[in-house]
Amino acid sequence: MDHVPRGPAPETAAPDTVPDVAPQLRALRRRRGLTLEAAAQRAGLSPAHLSRLETGNRQPSLPMLLALARIYGTTVAELLGETPPERDPVIRADRSEPVEADGWIYRQAGGAGRAMQCLRVHVPYATRADIVRVHPGEEWLYVLEGQVRLALGETVHLLDPGDGAHFDSLTPHRIGAAGRAGAEVLFVHTLLQSPAAELCLGGGAPHPR
Known part of the structure; x- marks a missing residue:
C-alpha cells in the first residue's frame, strides 16, 4: 500500500491544460x-x-x-493520456495542441510509442536553470528563435537561431533561455525502456545542484 505523507495544505489546483x-x-x-x-x-x-x-x-x-x-x-x-488509434507517420500542425507547464510550452512533433520523442518547445527564461539533469540516452536540440544557454558539464554554450547541439545525456546538462522573451527549440531525446535503463536512472533524474 502506498503511503502518502501529510504535508502543507494543497496548493491551488492547476488549470486544466494537462487533463489526464x-x-x-x-x-x-x-x-x-x-x-x-x-x-x-x-x-x-x-x-x-x-x-x-x-x-x-x-x-x-x-x-x-x-x-x-x-x-x-x-x-x-x-x-498526457494521448492514445492515437493508429500510428500515423505524419504529424499535422493543426492536431498538435500546445501544452503549458510551469512556463514551458511544448507541442508533440513526433509520433507516440517511438524510440525517440520529438517536441517543439518554448523554453522560458531562467526556469529551472539550477536543475542539472543526468540520464541514459542522447539529446538533440535546434534553436529556432531566441538564444539558448546550454550547460554541458562545466562548459556553458550560447546557441543562436540555426545552432544545434547533440550530446550524450549522461553528461550533466541544463537548458534555459538566455533572454527574458524565451526561446523556441526543436528537441529530440531517446527514450530507454529496458530494465537496464531503469537501473541506470538511480540518482540520474533531476536534482538540484
Whole structure:
C-alpha cells in the first residue's frame, strides 16, 4: 500500500491544460511497482510533491514530465493520456495542441510509442536553470528563435537561431533561455525502456545542484 505523507495544505489546483496527467502518473507508477517514496527519490522530488502531482494539486513542468516518463518507461504523450488509434507517420500542425507547464510550452512533433520523442518547445527564461539533469540516452536540440544557454558539464554554450547541439545525456546538462522573451527549440531525446535503463536512472533524474 502506498503511503502518502501529510504535508502543507494543497496548493491551488492547476488549470486544466494537462487533463489526464494526474491519474496517468499514479497508474503508471503503480504499474511499474514503485512506491510513492521510491518514484519520488528517482525523480529528485519529495514524496509530498509527487503526491500533489498525482492528485492534480500541482502541475508538472516539462523537465518533470520527461523525467517521470523515463522512470516509468513511457512517453510524455502517454502521461498526457494521448492514445492515437493508429500510428500515423505524419504529424499535422493543426492536431498538435500546445501544452503549458510551469512556463514551458511544448507541442508533440513526433509520433507516440517511438524510440525517440520529438517536441517543439518554448523554453522560458531562467526556469529551472539550477536543475542539472543526468540520464541514459542522447539529446538533440535546434534553436529556432531566441538564444539558448546550454550547460554541458562545466562548459556553458550560447546557441543562436540555426545552432544545434547533440550530446550524450549522461553528461550533466541544463537548458534555459538566455533572454527574458524565451526561446523556441526543436528537441529530440531517446527514450530507454529496458530494465537496464531503469537501473541506470538511480540518482540520474533531476536534482538540484
